[in-house]
Amino acid sequence: MSMDVTLRLSDAADDAMRRVVAEGLFDYNLSKTGRRDFRSLNIAVEDDRGRVVGGLCGRTVYDWLFVELLFVPEPLRGRGIGAGLMRQAETEAVSRGCHSAWLDTFSFQAREFYERLGYTTFGQLDDYPSGSSRYFMRKRLKQEMRLIPPTDDVNVVVR
Numbered sequence: 311m312s313m314d315v316t317l318r319l320s321d322a323a324d325d326a327m328r329r330v331v332a333e334g335l336f337d338y339n340l341s342k343t344g345r346r347d348f349r350s351l352n353i354a355v356e357d358d359r360g361r362v363v364g365g366l367c368g369r370t371v372y373d374w375l376f377v378e379l380l381f382v383p384e385p386l387r388g389r390g391i392g393a394g395l396m397r398q399a400e401t402e403a404v405s406r407g408c409h410s411a412w413l414d415t416f417s418f419q420a421r422e423f424y425e426r427l428g429y430t431t432f433g434q435l436d437d438y439p440s441g442s443s444r445y446f447m448r449k450r451l452k453q454e455m456r457l458i459p460p461t462d463d464v465n466v467v468v469r
Contacts, residue, residue: 347371351402353395355382366395368413375403375411375451380420392420396427404451412448421445 340346348371355364364386367379377399382392400411413429415421416438421431424447433446 343372345372349406351375351399353398355386355391355395364391366399368399370403370406370408373408373410375399375408377411377413380413392423393427400449400451404453408451410448410450412446414444414446417443417445421447 336346336348348369351366351368351370353366354362357363364382365380366377368375368377370376377396380392380395382395403411411429412432413424415424427449429447429449431445432448435444438444
């Protein structure tokens with residue numbers, strides 16, 4: 311099949327184009343793995359008025375948890391909220407059949423925080439951004455985590 315194509319570069323988000331690319335890749339991956347088990351995992355941190363002030367965004371796929379984003383506002387740091395978010399995400403991931411988790415962080419962000427939670431570095435990009443490094447980290451999850459109840463010190467809402 312011969313088809314003329316054009317390559318179009320843009321710096322604007324194009325949701326329709328992204329859906330086509332993602333669906334094509336998902337279908338290809340399904341043909342190779344026999345699995346399409348991508349599930350979002352989001353945990354919101356809400357204030358006493360129900361407004362989202364932080365949280366964790368990630369996904370589970372192919373027996374791994376990927377933590378894409380984690381944010382706790384500065385005034386709430388040091389109270390165990392970040393650790394509680396990670397613990398709840400890891401516990402949920404284990405209940406979904408995941409054996410491991412991975413994430414990335416920068417040298418100016420939270421590498422030490424994740425190390426305290428048992429994550430180890432498996433990759434590093436230097437000068438990203440210039441003068442800093444980006445770290446790729448992983449952790450083997452324990453199946454016993456299913457038994458750990460969610461933290462009681464913070465009102466965390468799972469969506």
